[in-house]
Amino acid sequence: VPQLTFTQSFTASLYDIDAAGVMFFAHYFRHAHDVYEAFMAGIDQGLPELIRQQRLLPLVHSEADFLRPVRHGDQLLVELQLERIGNSSFTVRYRFINAADEEVARLKSTHVLLNPEGGSPMNLPEALRLRLTEYAV
Amino acid sequence: VPQLTFTQSFTASLYDIDAAGVMFFAHYFRHAHDVYEAFMAGIDQGLPELIRQQRLLPLVHSEADFLRPVRHGDQLLVELQLERIGNSSFTVRYRFINAADEEVARLKSTHVLLNPEGGSPMNLPEALRLRLTEYAV
Amino acid sequence: VPQLTFTQSFTASLYDIDAAGVMFFAHYFRHAHDVYEAFMAGIDQGLPELIRQQRLLPLVHSEADFLRPVRHGDQLLVELQLERIGNSSFTVRYRFINAADEEVARLKSTHVLLNPEGGSPMNLPEALRLRLTEYAV
Amino acid sequence: VPQLTFTQSFTASLYDIDAAGVMFFAHYFRHAHDVYEAFMAGIDQGLPELIRQQRLLPLVHSEADFLRPVRHGDQLLVELQLERIGNSSFTVRYRFINAADEEVARLKSTHVLLNPEGGSPMNLPEALRLRLTEYAV
Numbered sequence: 317v318p319q320l321t322f323t324q325s326f327t328a329s330l331y332d333i334d335a336a337g338v339m340f341f342a343h344y345f346r347h348a349h350d351v352y353e354a355f356m357a358g359i360d361q362g363l364p365e366l367i368r369q370q371r372l373l374p375l376v377h378s379e380a381d382f383l384r385p386v387r388h389g390d391q392l393l394v395e396l397q398l399e400r401i402g403n404s405s406f407t408v409r410y411r412f413i414n415a416a417d418e419e420v421a422r423l424k425s426t427h428v429l430l431n432p433e434g435g436s437p438m439n440l441p442e443a444l445r446l447r448l449t450e451y452a453v
Numbered sequence: 454v455p456q457l458t459f460t461q462s463f464t465a466s467l468y469d470i471d472a473a474g475v476m477f478f479a480h481y482f483r484h485a486h487d488v489y490e491a492f493m494a495g496i497d498q499g500l501p502e503l504i505r506q507q508r509l510l511p512l513v514h515s516e517a518d519f520l521r522p523v524r525h526g527d528q529l530l531v532e533l534q535l536e537r538i539g540n541s542s543f544t545v546r547y548r549f550i551n552a553a554d555e556e557v558a559r560l561k562s563t564h565v566l567l568n569p570e571g572g573s574p575m576n577l578p579e580a581l582r583l584r585l586t587e588y589a590v
Numbered sequence: 591v592p593q594l595t596f597t598q599s600f601t602a603s604l605y606d607i608d609a610a611g612v613m614f615f616a617h618y619f620r621h622a623h624d625v626y627e628a629f630m631a632g633i634d635q636g637l638p639e640l641i642r643q644q645r646l647l648p649l650v651h652s653e654a655d656f657l658r659p660v661r662h663g664d665q666l667l668v669e670l671q672l673e674r675i676g677n678s679s680f681t682v683r684y685r686f687i688n689a690a691d692e693e694v695a696r697l698k699s700t701h702v703l704l705n706p707e708g709g710s711p712m713n714l715p716e717a718l719r720l721r722l723t724e725y726a727v
Numbered sequence: 728v729p730q731l732t733f734t735q736s737f738t739a740s741l742y743d744i745d746a747a748g749v750m751f752f753a754h755y756f757r758h759a760h761d762v763y764e765a766f767m768a769g770i771d772q773g774l775p776e777l778i779r780q781q782r783l784l785p786l787v788h789s790e791a792d793f794l795r796p797v798r799h800g801d802q803l804l805v806e807l808q809l810e811r812i813g814n815s816s817f818t819v820r821y822r823f824i825n826a827a828d829e830e831v832a833r834l835k836s837t838h839v840l841l842n843p844e845g846g847s848p849m850n851l852p853e854a855l856r857l858r859l860t861e862y863a864v
Contacts, residue, residue: 327764327765327768329760329761329764330471330472330473330477330760330764330774331471331472331477331479331480331757331760332472333471333472334467334468334470334471335467335468335469335470335474335524335525335637335638335641336467336637336641336646336648337472338648340467340468340623341619341623341649341652341699342468342616342617342619342620342623343468343616345615345616345619346616346742349614349615349616349740349741349742350740353738353740353741354738357738362800363609363610363741363799363800364609364798364799364800365800367609367610367799372610374610374612374656374659375615375656376655376656376657377653377654377655377656378615378653378654378656379651379652379653379654380651380652380653381650381651382648382649382650382651382652383650385648387472387775388472388774388775388778389773389774389775389776425615464627464628464631466623466624466627467623467627467637468620468623472774472775472778473774473778473783473785475785477760478756478760478786478789478836479753479754479756479757479760480753482752482753482756483605483753486603486604486605486751486752486753487603490601490603490604491601494601499663500604500662500663500746500747501661501662501663501746502663504662504746504747509747511747511749511793511796512752512793513792513793513794514790514791514792514793515752515790515791515793516788516789516790516791517788517789517790518787518788519785519786519787519788519789520787522785524638525637525638525641526636526637526638526639562752604745604746604747604751605745605746605751605753605754606746607745607746608741608742608744608745609741609742609743609744609748609798609799610741611746614741614742616742617742661746662746
């Protein structure tokens with residue numbers, strides 16, 4: 317099984333930075349979701365199509381450790397891997413790395429697949445599970 | 454006809470402020486929309502119910518003059534009035550006033566009522582027009 | 591010692607809701623921070639003054655459990671309490687409660703007080719510790 | 728003189744879309760600013776360095792026409808050109824184009840260069856003026 321890492325870069329923008337001069341903590345979650353959307357578009361049909369089919373994958377948990385401050389103009393690489401793949405849920409791990417190759421933040425988000433009727437958890441389709449497994453830690 | 458003004462206050466938050474130390478311009482539009490939502494909830498059924506009924510009022514134009522910088526912790530009063538009420542559209546005016554009673558920004562947004570079938574403009578309901586007229590400049 | 595809870599309410603706005611029809615997860619962190627800013631303004635000098643004095647309290651960890659979907663127009667009460675008060679750090683807990691009195695989300699954020707010179711952790715001032723303790727779980 | 732256009736693309740994300748199912752109007756201004764930051768990084772020292780030098784270029788006016796709805800997953804190209812270059816200010820024009828080559832929105836923002844001492848407008852440096860002129864409409 318290959319051990320892949322999905323990566324995407326961004327530059328901390330004027331409005332990512334708050335009145336204390338560093339990236340506002342909630343914006344890390346927003347940037348992580350941008351990476352997740354790009355990842356899902358590559359391995360599956362992408363979120364817009366999943367939502368159209370009512371195959372919703374809401375977050376049930378998310379957490380972050382903020383290790384170093386991020387300043388305006390900092391270039392960050394985000395590395396996405398799958399930390400856990402369960403029957404109906406999976407946990408995505410994001411590492412934010414700066415230009416000095418330091419880890420500035422580490423995030424995790426757990427998504428669960430809901431049944432369109434009723435909203436209870438349902439098993440991940442086998443095709444999706446296989447693609448996710450390629451990116452397992 | 455009464456000449457009413459709808460008002461709402463907020464304090465410029467940590468994340469309203471950007472890396473240049475002042476409120477990021479796009480956040481004025483966000484705050485103006487918060488005032489618009491509260492206004493519409495008071496004079497009509499509110500946006501959630503309008504959207505449920507597919508009576509959509511999208512913005513077709515918006516503009517702003519930024520007159521003075523806003524800093525972290527500044528307390529701002531937003532005054533909403535109707536600048537123009539047309540057959541199928543209306544223009545809302547927002548004045549942002551700081552604690553020294555100075556106007557810090559002036560915004561305008563034009564909304565148009567769309568027909569659920571087809572999406573072409575349709576006449577404003579008479580009840581809505583009457584309520585809007587109370588807040589006309 | 592009194593057992594206080596700081597509370598603040600908000601209504602889920604048009605732009606809190608995402609393409610899946612529910613409140614976007616990063617916006618919970620933003621709303622929690624609004625409550626934190628109001629809380630700190632009440633018990634201490636408030637964040638703008640703390641930042642001016644270079645007494646920074648950055649977040650080092652944050653996490654959330656999302657228990658129920660939030661829809662456009664939902665009225666939410668946020669209850670803030672202190673889960674832990676350490677020497678140089680404290681953990682704030684936020685419970686988001688809907689109009690049916692159901693807990694829809696639970697967040698935690700850990701802040702650490704940094705020394706203006708050097709940025710290493712420093713002891714919380716006794717006055718701040720005492721005020722925080724009033725809101726301890 | 729060349730007639731250049733600076734372009735950048737993005738995909739409308741889950742959280743760009745609001746409860747009405749279309750891109751929230753304030754997010755167009757945010758995306759336009761992302762393009763502006765990338766443009767300024769290419770022709771000048773970039774905003775982080777300008778802010779460090781206290782050479783601030785705040786917005787004094789911004790406006791937008793919203794021509795067509797944008798949905799989740801839509802791929803948009805933003806074209807940036809200079810509509811006007813004055814002594815101390817300039818107006819940037821942004822055209823948002825969808826995958827069907829339709830213009831979905833048109834924005835304008837006017838920036839003014841402020842003197843670090845006093846904050847009054849000052850003349851644009853000749854080097855900046857020359858680079859801006861290459862992108863004049």
